[in-house]
Amino acid sequence: MTSDIITKYFPDLTAKQVEQYEQLPGLYEFWNNQINVISRKDIEQLYERHVLHSLGIAKVMAFKSSERVLDVGTGGGFPGIPLAIMFPETTFHLVDSIGKKIKVVNEVVQALGLTNVTATHARAEQINEEFDFVISRAVTRLKEFYPWVKGKFYKQGCNKLSNGILYLKGGDLTEEIAESGLKVRQYHLNDYFEEEFFETKQVIYVKA
Numbered sequence: 001m002t003s004d005i006i007t008k009y010f011p012d013l014t015a016k017q018v019e020q021y022e023q024l025p026g027l028y029e030f031w032n033n034q035i036n037v038i039s040r041k042d043i044e045q046l047y048e049r050h051v052l053h054s055l056g057i058a059k060v061m062a063f064k065s066s067e068r069v070l071d072v073g074t075g076g077g078f079p080g081i082p083l084a085i086m087f088p089e090t091t092f093h094l095v096d097s098i099g100k101k102i103k104v105v106n107e108v109v110q111a112l113g114l115t116n117v118t119a120t121h122a123r124a125e126q127i128n129e130e131f132d133f134v135i136s137r138a139v140t141r142l143k144e145f146y147p148w149v150k151g152k153f154y155k156q157g158c159n160k161l162s163n164g165i166l167y168l169k170g171g172d173l174t175e176e177i178a179e180s181g182l183k184v185r186q187y188h189l190n191d192y193f194e195e196e197f198f199e200t201k202q203v204i205y206v207k208a
């Protein structure tokens with residue numbers, strides 16, 4: 001397994017970043033044998049289905065150095081860890097309601113030497129802090145998700161997009177968006193990535 005698919009879409013990575021991405025398969029193979037955080041089938045396609053998919057958010061938004069980002073329901077660290085490698089000056093806080101997943105996240109973060117990531121075992125609803133952006137993938141429908149995080153944003157932002165949610169989703173989202181009652185902006189990942197996996201994948205942006 002090589003990281004070529006990452007450098008193909010992000011050619012300006014530093015040697016350190018490439019090295020960190022290249023550490024991921026070994027780390028996840030090791031930790032997945034102890035604590036299952038990724039389906040076995042998916043681990044063979046870790047770069048495409050987990051790392052590059054997470055980095056879809058980076059195609060939509062470049063986080064700034066002063067910004068704080070919360071990853072809700074991070075599981076084994078997605079999308080938070082690939083984005084923390086991409087934006088080493090941005091602070092990432094990763095939470096999950098299952099403690100053993102946070103154990104894997106902390107082990108991977110430590111092995112990579114990432115100093116811009118903290119991870120805690122908590123439900124999103126319990127977090128009592130403010131962030132510039134909330135990121136997530138595969139946790140729950142927008143209608144349920146939005147109330148968990150709506151009070152957790154700094155009022156002011158200074159990035160390309162105002163502070164808000166960047167949620168990775170796939171499939172037909174018409175019904176889910178309608179039932180949420182939210183005004184969203186949809187970014188289609190097949191505009192950025194040519195692999196078939198991204199055909200229906202999107203980043204959904206909701207302004208705070």
Ligand SMILES: C[S@@+](CC[C@H](N)C(=O)[O-])C[C@H]1O[C@@H](n2cnc3c(N)ncnc32)[C@H](O)[C@@H]1O
Binds near residue numbers: 123124125136139
């Ligand atoms: C399907 S997994 C997705 C994990 C990861 N985001 C990914 O895409 O690989 C959903 C995760 O959300 C977590 N979760 C569900 N509800 C949550 C909540 N209210 N607060 C924090 N984590 C939650 C679960 O424990 C689980 O690890």
